[in-house]
Amino acid sequence: MRHIAIIGSGPAGYYTAEAAQKLWGDEVRVDIFDMLPVPYGLIRTGVAPDHQSIKGVSNRYESTNALDNVRFVGNVMIGEDISVAELQGLYDAVVLATGAPNDRPAGIAGEGLENVFGSAAFVGWYNGHPQFAKLNPDLSGRHAVVIGNGNVALDVARILTKTSGEFTGSDIVGHALHALAKSGIEHVTILGRRGPHQIAMTPKELGELGHLERAAPRVDPADLPDEADDAFLEPGQRKSVTHLRSFAGIPEAFRAEKPVEIEFDFFASPKAILGEGRVSGVEVERTRLDANGRADGTGESYVVPASLVVTCIGYKSSPIPGVPFEESAGRFANVDGRILPGLYCVGWARRGPSGTIGTNRPDGFSVVERIAEDIGLGSAKQGRAGFDTLAAERKLDVVTFRDWKKIEEAEVGRARDGAPREKFVDVDEMIRARKD
Template structure:
């Protein structure tokens, strides 16, 4: 018997689940993704100037090359195939599509022109086909980034990067042109809580002190000299170097460089100002009570023409999947008989890329424990017949390799690749290969 497994989503969580399952010769894995290109947020979420992080895809290539793993691209869950149909075809279905939407800000005015969620904005500068036509207006003087995590730092950093700083990146052409031509002078990073509670990583923080044409500034009185003495030791080890970088920004002032990144802690957004377009944001000064941000009633208006919310992602609703709190409702990865989830679909948008590996390994072990060596379902053969009947254009990993090679070949000097940002352009490459 062969255990037939479908994994929906070919990002890190999906590949790590495939890696764990494919070690067993009796398992056949189909990695199904709605795009012709695999790797999920490695391709469309990791900042384009963080190429070292993207090298993890070499490991995924090894998994895809296994005889019992198959990539089935350009197949959209809900449009081309349903959850009930997949459960009929496969012994196990593992949801690994992650989060594909932005958590709303929940303040008046967030529907104004010039307000974006980070999922969309990051997708735009990374060349995700869904966001190629986003076209944010960057002919602006001031932008506000809401959030105190690494995505917020990515968005702020890229808004002030020079073309020279990005020459080794794979930023999408249209995004790079808009950013390099932008006259933006001030970028504000808002956090409800303080610098000690911020979720910045040290590598990303150090970059904020090394901007070619920008300077990072803080309110000196917001940055403590030391961490709280009662902080968990493990947490303190990660937060201390970040605090040291923030302390190094003391004394920096606007006007010392062409562009300024303002770290604004203890600020809670309450209203987005303007008519149809964004003209500013009203924030309330906060204070911490039991580590929670409590409003003080003092309001501050920050003029801006662009707002990017970086406060988290939510998984999309899919018929046949029980959802709870923005994730698939599950117990340690089990959703129902033969139905599982991993990664962000399982636990929400938390952790690093590497966090997905042990998580996926645990769920893969549960699949093997629950289902043994399979129940004789048709698996990929049945899927192929169904998709052929529906005239769905399917792409393989060889097709992705052709797209990959073409992107690398058309790269500008020094850049790793020049991305194709529409599905028709990707498929045209496959047709010519």
Template sequence: MQGNGSSTLNVAIIGAGPAGYYTAEALTTADECVHVDIIDRLPTPFGLIRAGVAPDHQSIKNVSRRYEATNCRSNVRFVGNLSLGRDITLAELGTLYDAVVLATGAAKDRPLGIEGEDLPGVIGSGPFVGWYNSHPDYKDLNPDLQVASVAVIGNGNVAVDVARVLAKTAEEMAGSDLASHAARPIHGSAIRDIHILGRRGPLEASFTPKELGELNILDNCVALVDPAQLPDESLDETLSGAAKKNMAILRAMAKNKPGDKPVRLHLMFYVRPMAVLGEERVCGLRLEKTRVEDGACVGTGETEVLPVGLVVPCIGYRTSPIADVPYNQRYGCFENEGGKIRDGLYCVGWAKRGPSGTIGTNKPDGSEVADRILAEIRPKGTKGRAGLEEIVAERGLHIVTFQDWKKIEAAEVAAASGPAPRQKFADVAEMVRLAES
């Protein structure tokens, strides 16, 4: 089937993460006259599956096999190392394709909004997680881990991931794909105390039992909870699901002793950061104690200083704005109605709904936007991928195809040692050279 035939619906999806792939899958399953180009600024596909999901959670990354199967369809193409904004404009894509879907995720950290948050030593979870996961943007981050105490702000699974990756030993991470540039500083760090800080209480925390439970079985690190911060045990009977499981884990942690293991992980509830302290770099966090009223966090006015040399806020993300695309400041995503931004322009995944939900949440999102496109858009005889190739050739761009990516992947697997599944490359030029070799 020709990509520029008048019966072909040409769709460009910007972003090769879960949302982009689920949309491509839904579009091409429903109608084989749809041609999809999945464009990503990186030479590697799969978005946060590669650069966000924790390196020691390999089984979660297996979902990428489903995306590979989508990419093996003749009417789906991966176009890596092509950035919307840097290499091509939205207006250009709008003339080449019948519909454009923004699946660009939400890579920017939500700011803490407190004094001192720009001090060296405050590193948002976006860069920090990207660094230990070999994201090319953050390979040179080089955080100073020769500090005794760290604050990880937030009570979601990203905070738990960051704390666990910092706490695990080299042996515990042997089967992971932790970035090689991060392994030495992490495993040679001076960190002895890791604090996970939550504004509200244990019942309001959003971490899941599996992730929380992993904190209580670390080789070198003991998880500690102040029993006074846990609700009366009589309440446990009234709990169900994740809340009940979390409470059982927290009660077990409350029985641990600080001296049980060399490193301590403190789960601190009912505190909110008021200021990051320090002159040249961070040396502490001023915290205000809080209480919860009707589910909301209320300050008590009582403050304390937590001495820390590194602060990693894990408090959510925002989509990067794109010129001429309306933006919803409140939710940090594109303004849209059921995935539609305007005629011919759609969004999906975190770019559509903000940074919430699991990988699987992006699947119904992808189906919804695919259904809308198929119902609303008719082929207009656009050039599609042939037109994109002309622009790529004119501008001398080095795009990476799916076959190229498979070469990069094979080299990563070959470079791995021991039980590690791969040793990831983090340098774009190196990956492009490999792809072209």
């Protein structure tokens, strides 16, 4: 029998569990640990609340958890309730699938000012992550600046500019919906250091900005390269740039009917966030691309007004004591998923924050292949029986998948009209719902 512990119940964790079950069938026992009482990681608290079709992938993970040899172990903090070393003593393999839950610092002056947030925190706020539910951003000002040129920046800009009615069918949490309904934001600037051909925005997400009820996107035609150069782009990137070209061609008469504007400011490198205690603007330097596509400063600077700033410039994993970590890359030090004997990593914890949700599936299957090479038929380790004994000794309040289904049922039952659920945003509330 093989015993595997997976730390993290997001996509990378569940795809790894699926791979282990497919390879070994009844000859493996997999325990999936999570610090929260609820599973699915970024599917629950990272994917935009108005992208319910993407969240539907959790149905696949539920099917994996329905197997007798795969178990969800929620409300267990690795490093506090039990150490990685202790898990290694109980399981043949321990896989870190913790993702990259922390914001990468912007590294510019003023990022500590009031009403400046990283995207992990801001997205966690409107998605109901318990760690960020009390963030309470001030949306009363007129100008928001979103730093970054990826899909997360698009999500933040879209969420900031939607009407309450446009959230019908979403699972945005009530406190965020209420705050957004009272928002005074009239202008959102999306800052990108490079140009339209270098964006990391996918066509579907970018195209959504052209169909908002009260907001219209703006692109300066002067920022667009020659249209003939689009032929050198990958098909998806070409479609995205086509959207930007269409935004540049929106008639001013149409814009006049929209009270909110989403402006793409390309070739714009933020140099400092300005303000006395609270943010009031962002100092930006105009850039140009060198022969290698890098953004060089031109020396020309200007200030973009900002009452709210959200930085969407990347994420990093959380270090774990005793586990080698690459601080510069924001991930665990590894070679093809191997960290140390018996210790592995997968997904963003292995690669850094890159790729889509689906990228984690082949990643999970590849790390299981390496585990198979290393552990063979397994050992005489205790696995879940040993953990259960330790959990009882330490009086850990472990949440099972059956408990989670009770929490989920309670969330569905308290949903507002037109919403799939109203998430609990407090761990104690989750625990109480499990016991009701």
